[in-house]
Amino acid sequence: MSLLTQRLRFIPFLPIYVALYFLFLYLPILLLPIFSFNNAATTTFPLAGFTTKWYASLSGNSVMLEAAWNSLIVGLSVSLLSTILGICAARAITRHRFRGQRAAAGLIMAPLFLPEIIVAVSLLMIVLAMGVELSLVTVILGQTVFCVPYAMSVLVSGFEGFDRSLEEASYDLGETAIGTFRRVTLPVVAPAIVSSLLVTFTISLDEFILAFFLSGTEPTLPVYIWGQLRFAAKLPGVLALGTIMLVVSILMLTLAEILRRRAERRTQLAHALP
């Protein structure tokens, strides 16, 4: 390590490059909060003074509040549904060896490698061809397809180190399948499950394309924002709303990361037991 840091001293341009890269990553995200507190309807420098009036204007906006409520319903349903489906798949993959495993996992993970518009268009076609009305339910079903791969990767890393002999010992000592799951499996994998719930909720909260195609007359927050972007005068309100969503997302992701690491440590610990 000391050798590496010594070498690092000869190439100071790399840390500078990394710093610039981080600036590039975070600049657009930091600008939203800055302008949401700016006392002007335009997004220009120099700043015009501090205000919270854009946030105050949100509380009386019933259309926005309805969209927020829709987003909450969709987010909770999607995170629950995709985490349950993710648990099944992650457990099958980490616990069992079976033919067609790679193909099944490939299909489940495919949304990560497809242009989202194609997933959206194909779902729209099948929904309309079956004569189903577009509603929040169609958004939930569609976003779940998109969220399962993320749930699965979080859960697989949480389940991977799990020592199955712990479960077998529990069976041998007379526990039932449900009792074993509750008292042995769940405590070890719980952080991974909560982490998956948080991550999928965040993705659903921010997801636009599927919601845009499948939501019909009940917009979620991103669909509402999309509608507002046409009007320049509405921009500060959108920035305030965006800032709130940003803070919620970052908090949930941080919590998910803390839990994921705890899960990692716990499975390693369970692994280290004799």
Next chain:
Amino acid sequence: MTAAAFGPIAETSSPSRRRAWMRSEEARGLAMISPTFLYALALLFLPVLIVIAYSFWTQNYLEIDRTFTLENYRQALTEPIYRDLFVRSLWISLTVSVVTVVFSYPVAWFISFHGGVHKNLWLFLITVPCWTSYLLRVMSWKVILGYGGVMNTGLISMGLIDKPVTSLLYNSNAVVITLVHSWAAFAILPIYVSLQKVDRTLIEAARDLGDNRIKAFFRITLPLSLPGVISAFLIVMIPTVGDYVTPRLVGGKDGVMIATAIQAQFGKAANWPLGAALSVTTMVLVSLSAAAVVLALKFAIRRIK
């Protein structure tokens, strides 16, 4: 160890029983994955099949004519408007993926080789912006690059320019910048994972045998991290070709991509079969170009070695 003592393996001594156990193991695995698999089958595989089927049909007003035809593909491939959109979409997604991989590689390398004990924290900090709302990030770039935006007014108030630069927003460059920003983490993660697998003693051996740092990098580290580079490349290139939000918000007239045309066929124009054919063509074209680039990359690396 304990698994062998307590587990069912201990009871299965004869080969036939072992096979029976294997079979039940297989059955349990299949049963476990089937809810998720069936969900993906019903809401991903089946819909895609329907899109493919529709692309060979035609539509008269509201009636779907189910006789097989290649007319939609003829239109998609020969009409200049769609041809231009395909070329531009492929070009933009290729540029975005190359730029993202090239700019992200040093960061992934830095974290892998000099990240110290806080590698996970570095990775988390890189992924956070990518998990926040995509729509909001694109909007933010519009705010940055606009005529009266952050970049222009900032540069003016610093006295670097006299009047706003108009060429920042509403062109394909703005689309590329925004997309590179959006996909950065998706490129860094796979590259980082493959760099982590590179055996450090090989690099030391190369250095001991007289390679300088740069030569050792090109002969050891880069070829060994190629799988990560390839998956980073694919995971950026394929989804970006069908991006809808970025071209609409920051692309202007010169930055329109194929997703806008696809969306129009399902909205105002209401020609589902043509929309389906455009979707299928997009997938085929992007897969072919991605395959070509992957082959070229592999070839180039073999030459270096």
